Amino acid sequence: MSAATTGPGEQREVAGCHVVITKPPKSPSGITFLLTASNMPLEKYDSIRDALLSIGNVVVGFYINSLRPLRRNHRVKAEHVREMFLILKNEFRMSEYSIVGHSVGGKIALMVAALHDADQVLNSVIALDPIDQSPVEFTNKELGNNISLKGSKANITVTVTESGPVSMEHNGRAIHKFNQNVELILHRHAGHMAYCDEGGKLSWKAAMGTGNPEKSAKAKREAIELVKGRAKSKVGGKQLRGVKKLVSETKAAAKDFSDDVKDSGKKVSSGLMMKGMLGL
Structure with a gap:
């Protein structure tokens, strides 16, 4: 195993991919795949990993090597994420999963949602400053x-820093432009590498620019809180979809009931209307 997958956790091969699986101290309540930026060591995401562990998630760290395979790299890795979940779900007794990805890893996370979730078991996706380039697929x-x-x-959130190597024509804002159902969070003037930890052998922030230090620090704090909130809340997935459907159906029924009342010339208060609908 390379230095890209060092640190705590169990190094394993799942669906032909080298990953690091870290389990929470107590019985797990969820499983999240953590996808790195292109060729970025997993140790740069210890803070995000720890945030996920703190809310009871099993974390599957997936180092994104953009050089292998040379063809269809992003699509192949999106397929692998789906395949890994199908293998691991029985081991951890999980029916749903989430993904957090940064940069190219963020794009791959979005591709899983777009291409590999026909059975709707993907609970949430957080794409931190995704790069839709080489090739362009969303924008x-x-x-x-x-x-x-x-x-x-899935509950999908995209952040954007508008700095570093990300073209504005292919960044998170551009992805949101074509996909209005996605939540967009702006981290203006933060560096593209703001979500990564300091230290280690490689100084990627120095190589790619840090952005405004205060803005970058704030972006990282907000990203960690976002990760904890999305991965912890089951209402972010199937339950939320069920609630939205119920609310929509209730509103439609209330409108039909109101129209019927108007047609019959009766005047009924909104409270009596709801009691009638509920059989009270």
């Missing part, structure tokens, strides 16, 4: 050539 100017997130039922 082609011609709509017919884009992968779309509009059919996904």
Whole structure:
């Protein structure tokens, strides 16, 4: 195993991929795949990993090597994430999973939601300053050539720093432009590497620019809170979809009931209307 997958946790091969699986101290309540930026050591994401562990998630750290395979790299890795969950779900007794990805890892996380969630078991996706380049898949100017997130039922959040190596035509804001169902969080003037930890053998922040130090520190704090909130809340997945459907159906029924009352010339208070609907 390379230095890209060092640190606490169990190093394993799952679905042909080298990953580091870290378990929470108590019985796990969820499972989240943590996808790195291109060729970024997993140790740079210890803070995010620890945040996930603190809320009872099993963390599957997946180092994104952008050089292997050379063809269809991002699509192959998106397929691998799905395959790994299918293998691990029985071991950890999980029916749903979440993904947190940074940079290219964020793009791959979005691709899982767009292409590999027909059974709707993907609970949430957080793409931290995703890069949709090499190749462009979400933000082609011609709509017919884009992968779309509009059919996904997962709770999807994208952040954007608008700094570093990310082209504005292919960053998180651009992805949101084509996919309005995705939540967008702006971390203006933060560095692209703001979500990574300091230290270690490689100084990627120095190589790619830090952005405004205060803005970068704030972006990292907000990202950690976001990660904890999304991964912890089951209401972010199937339950939330059920609640939204129930609310929608209730509103529609209330409107129909109101229309019926108006047609019959009766005047009924909103409170009596709801009691009638509930059989009270």
